[in-house]
Amino acid sequence: MGTKGMSLVLAAAGVAGALITPSAAAAPAGRWTGTWTTSMQRPMGATWQGANWSLDGFAGESVRQVVRISRGGTQLRIRLSNRYGTSPLRLAGATVAKAGDGASIQASTVRPLRFDRSQSTVVPVGSEAVSDATLLPTSALDRLAVTLYFAAPTGPATFHEAATATTYRAKGDHRFDATGRAYTAESHSWYYLSGVDIAGGPAxxxxxxxxxxxxxxxxxxxxxxxxxxxxxxxxxxxxxxxxxxxxxxxxxxxxxxxxxxxxxxxxxxxxxxxxxxxxxxxxxxxxxxxxxxxxxxxxxxxxxxxxxxxxxxxxxxxxxxxxxxxxxxxxxxxxxxxxxxxxxxxxxxxxxxxxxxxxxxxxxxxxxxxxxxxxxxxxxxxxxxxxxxxxxxxxxxxxxxxxx
Structure with a gap:
C-alpha cells in the first residue's frame, strides 16, 4: 500500500499522527468537522503589515497561538503544515487549552497533544500532520490557545501572514505555562497551525x-x-x-x-x-x-x-x-x-x-x-x-x- 493509501486508512481509524496528503485531508463523514482554519503561505520578510518570524523560524522556543473556533464539540484535533518548509519539521511537543487574556490560558483546561500516541512528531517537507483526538469539550466561539514547542531549529516556517491576532513566543519549553508571563515576544502571524477540527455534531x-x-x-x-x-x-x-x-x-x-x-x-x-x-x-x-x-x-x-x-x-x-x-x-x-x-x-x-x-x-x-x-x-x-x-x-x- 502506498503512502497516500496508508494515510487514508489511518485517518479513517482515527490515528491522526499519520501524514496526510492534500487530497486525503478530509476526515470520514460525521467524524471530524473543521472549526477553524487559515491558509498557508511561503516564508517571507516584513511587509506593510509589519515584521514576522517566518524566515528565521524557531529553535528552543515555544509558540502560543490563540484562535477562536466557530463550532464546538466533544473532542478536537489540530493540523500542522510544513508545506513550504525547507527541512523536516521536528515538533518536540504541543498543548491546547482554553485561552485567557493575552498569552495566559485557563490552567484547568490544558491538554497535551499527541501524534500517533507520542508527544513529538516529524513533518516532512511538503506534508501536513494531524494530532490524535483530544478530549476537551468546547462550545461555539470559544477561544483556544495552541502551544507548540520546538527544541531543534525549524528553518523557515510555513505560516499565514495576516492573522489580525497576536501570537506569542517564549524561550524554552512553556507549553503548560498558565500565566503566559514567559511569552515576551509578539507577532501578528500564525505559524504551522493550519486547522482545528472538532468531533461531534452533524456531518x-x-x-x-x-x-x-x-x-x-x-x-x-x-x-x-x-x-x-x-x-x-x-x-x-x-x-x-x-x-x-x-x-x-x-x-x-x-x-x-x-x-x-x-x-x-x-x-x-x-x-x-x-x-x-x-x-x-x-x-x-x-x-x-x-x-x-x-x-x-x-x-x-x-x-x-x-x-x-x-x-x-x-x-x-x-x-x-x-x-x-x-x-x-x-x-x-x-x-x-x-x-x-x-x-x-x-x-x-x-x-x-x-x-x-x-x-x-x-x-x-x-x-x-x-x-x-x-x-x-x-x-x-x-x-x-x-x-x-x-x-x-x-x-x-x-x-x-x-x-x-
Missing amino acids: RSAVVTFGDSITDGVSATKNADNRYPDQLAERLVASRKPLAVLNAGIAGNRVLDDSDCCGDSALSRFRRDALDQPGVRSVVVTQALNDIGFDPEVTSAELIQAHRKLIRAAHDRGVRIIGGTVTPMKGSMLDSPRGEQIRGEVNRWIRTGGEYDAVVDFAAVLADPADPAALRAEFDAGDRLHPNDAGLQAMADAIDLSSL
Missing part, C-alpha cells in the same frame, strides 16, 4: 469563506474577531444553525497567478484550502480585486473562466458554491478606468449568469449610494478599498443563511 456542516484580504480580514480590529467570516459565525450561532465557518482568505491573493508573498492562486489552492476541509458543505467565493488591480493585461473573460473552474471543482465534490460580487475600489491603489470596467463585467456575470448556486452582492452592500464604484464612507477602513469592522459586519449580514 458536512462547514462553510468555507474563500478569497483575498477582504475575506482574510486585514482591516479588522486586531484580536477582536471581527473579520466577516467571524461575524458570519456569530450570526449562525445566534440563529441556532450548527454550521462552522472557516476562513480561507489570503491578503493579496489572486485568482490566476501564484505569488511568493500572497500565496498560491485561487485556482491552485481551491481544492486544498476549501474543498479538502473536513466536513465542508458550501463555499463562499469573493475574489478578483488583485488580478484587476495589479495585472494590466487581465480580462474579464479570463476571470470568469477561472470562476467557472472553481464552480465545477465544487460541484464535482458535491459542494454548494456561492458567488460574492467584487467589492468597490474607486479611489484606492487598485483603481483605474479599465479595472472598473472589468469589475463591472465580472459582477454582471456573477449576478446574472446563473452559474453559482447562489449570489451574495457584497459590492452593492458596501457601495456608496451616490457613487456605486466607491466604498461607502462609513464602511471605509481608510484606504478606499478595505471595509472596517462595520463594513465587515455588513458583509456577514448580507449572506442569506439558507443559501449555505
Whole structure:
C-alpha cells in the first residue's frame, strides 16, 4: 500500500499522527468537522503589515497561538503544515487549552497533544500532520490557545501572514505555562497551525469563506474577531444553525497567478484550502480585486473562466458554491478606468449568469449610494478599498443563511 493509501486508512481509524496528503485531508463523514482554519503561505520578510518570524523560524522556543473556533464539540484535533518548509519539521511537543487574556490560558483546561500516541512528531517537507483526538469539550466561539514547542531549529516556517491576532513566543519549553508571563515576544502571524477540527455534531456542516484580504480580514480590529467570516459565525450561532465557518482568505491573493508573498492562486489552492476541509458543505467565493488591480493585461473573460473552474471543482465534490460580487475600489491603489470596467463585467456575470448556486452582492452592500464604484464612507477602513469592522459586519449580514 502506498503512502497516500496508508494515510487514508489511518485517518479513517482515527490515528491522526499519520501524514496526510492534500487530497486525503478530509476526515470520514460525521467524524471530524473543521472549526477553524487559515491558509498557508511561503516564508517571507516584513511587509506593510509589519515584521514576522517566518524566515528565521524557531529553535528552543515555544509558540502560543490563540484562535477562536466557530463550532464546538466533544473532542478536537489540530493540523500542522510544513508545506513550504525547507527541512523536516521536528515538533518536540504541543498543548491546547482554553485561552485567557493575552498569552495566559485557563490552567484547568490544558491538554497535551499527541501524534500517533507520542508527544513529538516529524513533518516532512511538503506534508501536513494531524494530532490524535483530544478530549476537551468546547462550545461555539470559544477561544483556544495552541502551544507548540520546538527544541531543534525549524528553518523557515510555513505560516499565514495576516492573522489580525497576536501570537506569542517564549524561550524554552512553556507549553503548560498558565500565566503566559514567559511569552515576551509578539507577532501578528500564525505559524504551522493550519486547522482545528472538532468531533461531534452533524456531518458536512462547514462553510468555507474563500478569497483575498477582504475575506482574510486585514482591516479588522486586531484580536477582536471581527473579520466577516467571524461575524458570519456569530450570526449562525445566534440563529441556532450548527454550521462552522472557516476562513480561507489570503491578503493579496489572486485568482490566476501564484505569488511568493500572497500565496498560491485561487485556482491552485481551491481544492486544498476549501474543498479538502473536513466536513465542508458550501463555499463562499469573493475574489478578483488583485488580478484587476495589479495585472494590466487581465480580462474579464479570463476571470470568469477561472470562476467557472472553481464552480465545477465544487460541484464535482458535491459542494454548494456561492458567488460574492467584487467589492468597490474607486479611489484606492487598485483603481483605474479599465479595472472598473472589468469589475463591472465580472459582477454582471456573477449576478446574472446563473452559474453559482447562489449570489451574495457584497459590492452593492458596501457601495456608496451616490457613487456605486466607491466604498461607502462609513464602511471605509481608510484606504478606499478595505471595509472596517462595520463594513465587515455588513458583509456577514448580507449572506442569506439558507443559501449555505
